[in-house]
Amino acid sequence: MKVVVAAFSHETNSFSPIPTTLDKFGVGKGPYFGAAARAAYEKTGMPMAAFIRLSEAAGHTVVTPVAARCSPSAPVDAAAYEAVCDAILAAVHEGCDAALLDLHGAMIAEQAEDGEGELLRRIRAAAPGLPIGVGLDFHTNLTGAMVDNATVAVGYRTYPHIDMYETGERAAKLLFDAMAGRIRPVMEWGNAPMLTATLKQDTNDEPMRTLEALSAAAEKEPGILAVTMFGGFPLADTRETGLSVLVIADGDRAAAAAVRDRLLAAAWERRAGLVYTGRPLVESVAEAKRLAEGPGSGPVLLIDHADNCNSGGTLDSTTVIAEAMRQGLTDVAVVPLCDPEAVERLRAAGLGAAVTLDIGGKVACPTLAEEPRPLRLTGTVGAFSDGLLTVTGPVFTGTQIGMGPSVRFDAAGISIVVTSRRIEPYDLGVFRALGIEPAEKRFLILKSRIQYKPTFVPIARGVVECDGVGVASSDYALFRFRRLRRPIYPIDPAATFAAAAQ
Numbered sequence: 001m002k003v004v005v006a007a008f009s010h011e012t013n014s015f016s017p018i019p020t021t022l023d024k025f026g027v028g029k030g031p032y033f034g035a036a037a038r039a040a041y042e043k044t045g046m047p048m049a050a051f052i053r054l055s056e057a058a059g060h061t062v063v064t065p066v067a068a069r070c071s072p073s074a075p076v077d078a079a080a081y082e083a084v085c086d087a088i089l090a091a092v093h094e095g096c097d098a099a100l101l102d103l104h105g106a107m108i109a110e111q112a113e114d115g116e117g118e119l120l121r122r123i124r125a126a127a128p129g130l131p132i133g134v135g136l137d138f139h140t141n142l143t144g145a146m147v148d149n150a151t152v153a154v155g156y157r158t159y160p161h162i163d164m165y166e167t168g169e170r171a172a173k174l175l176f177d178a179m180a181g182r183i184r185p186v187m188e189w190g191n192a193p194m195l196t197a198t199l200k201q202d203t204n205d206e207p208m209r210t211l212e213a214l215s216a217a218a219e220k221e222p223g224i225l226a227v228t229m230f231g232g233f234p235l236a237d238t239r240e241t242g243l244s245v246l247v248i249a250d251g252d253r254a255a256a257a258a259v260r261d262r263l264l265a266a267a268w269e270r271r272a273g274l275v276y277t278g279r280p281l282v283e284s285v286a287e288a289k290r291l292a293e294g295p296g297s298g299p300v301l302l303i304d305h306a307d308n309c310n311s312g313g314t315l316d317s318t319t320v321i322a323e324a325m326r327q328g329l330t331d332v333a334v335v336p337l338c339d340p341e342a343v344e345r346l347r348a349a350g351l352g353a354a355v356t357l358d359i360g361g362k363v364a365c366p367t368l369a370e371e372p373r374p375l376r377l378t379g380t381v382g383a384f385s386d387g388l389l390t391v392t393g394p395v396f397t398g399t400q401i402g403m404g405p406s407v408r409f410d411a412a413g414i415s416i417v418v419t420s421r422r423i424e425p426y427d428l429g430v431f432r433a434l435g436i437e438p439a440e441k442r443f444l445i446l447k448s449r450i451q452y453k454p455t456f457v458p459i460a461r462g463v464v465e466c467d468g469v470g471v472a473s474s475d476y477a478l479f480r481f482r483r484l485r486r487p488i489y490p491i492d493p494a495a496t497f498a499a500a501a502q
């Protein structure tokens with residue numbers, strides 16, 4: 001049998017000013033097509049790798065038309081969306097017996113609010129009886145179109161995401177079992193009116209820890225095949241954005257619906273625990289300073305979460321860096337500040353050159369009231385890198401990171417990794433590529449939200465979340481939602497919810 005295996009993954013931030021054109025996928029040269037798609041992903045920890053391995057272990061032939069992944073940013077450009085969809089649909093049209101798709105679940109395209117739902121709808125229209133298995137991100141904003149046009153779908157259970165491969169395995173096993181007639185999967189889904197804060201979605205912390213444990217326990221009940229609770233991605237402004245549950249049962253819709261309703265009710269009860277309350281940046285930076293003087297070893301991490309790459313940040317916000325400098329923090333390393341113009345200027349100046357320049361704060365963010373604020377710094381050019389590395393840590397294991405040409409700029413007490421592409425620092429390699437040993441610094445400023453944890457927490461003395469300025473902010477009052485269903489908690493504190501079959 002022939003199985004089409006493909007990946008199309010983009011988490012869309014409706015408020016991000018960063019365009020999502022085709023060239024932004026991959027490591028800056030566009031998606032991988034055909035054999036290159038397989039080569040880029042078969043040895044990784046991603047769902048696509050599990051799809052390839054399990055399909056071939058079952059004796060099937062695998063076709064990989066495309067693997068397209070891109071850091072979060074604005075809605076996917078219309079032509080880019082069509083190019084990736086067309087590649088998948090062409091492979092389906094050529095004839096196949098099944099499709100396994102590694103999707104995100106929070107993609108908006110210029111022509112489709114529900115990017116994944118529209119892709120799946122097109123595949124179903126082209127091949128009505130085709131068994132389709134889908135692996136989804138924990139940040140999926142689930143829709144009826146995704147559920148109705150797939151045979152089985154499951155999502156990550158962890159955030160930070162360290163079960164991507166296992167998610168692919170679960171989806172593939174369910175699909176092959178269904179094709180062999182061993183199970184009769186039926187799916188029920190639903191969402192609660194909860195716009196949860198990604199900063200509070202860590203599945204090692206409450207309340208997500210309990211909610212994920214309840215989901216895993218429900219999966220062991222008789223007749224239940226798979227249960228996923230999705231945290232949702234709040235900055236994708238769509239009707240269905242928010243927390244959701246998807247249950248697959250073996251032929252018994254009522255059993256699936258009962259589990260769904262129980263879990264949605266459990267999430268709703270804990271809604272207050274999924275709201276992030278910020279504090280002034282001045283206080284957070286002062287706390288970082290105190291922690292550095294306290295017990296333990298390794299750096300204190302300052303998490304610049306409002307400019308998180310993997311939520312659509314521009315990666316050129318300077319707010320947290322400026323406050324750290326104002327409070328006199330020294331022995332600081334920053335990853336990354338994306339400023340291609342500065343990279344060019346520093347490369348032209350040459351290694352060891354002393355340079356004064358305006359760095360960062362150049363990308364206008366019309367959805368925020370703030371004006372961009374570049375930072376004027378004087379320093380020396382410390383190191384160069386082509387910015388290409390392979391992830392060795394537990395998040396996105398084995399995938400390539402393309403920082404683009406990058407420079408280490410050493411100013412007073414602070415070393416900044418200036419990149420020409422936007423990447424999230426979830427691997428130690430992003431520092432080491434520029435000659436910085438992160439464990440030896442006193443402070444690290446990371447433009448990340450949660451994904452840094454498996455890699456950086458083990459080497460850190462302490463962690464402080466810093467509320468800078470950026471389009472990945474957890475302060476929903478900054479954004480004007482247009483498509484989101486209302487009322488929704490916590491934007492509408494009086495929102496109510498009663499699960500359908502309680």
Ligand SMILES: [Zn+2]
Nearest residue numbers: 137138139161
């Ligand atoms: Zn995610």
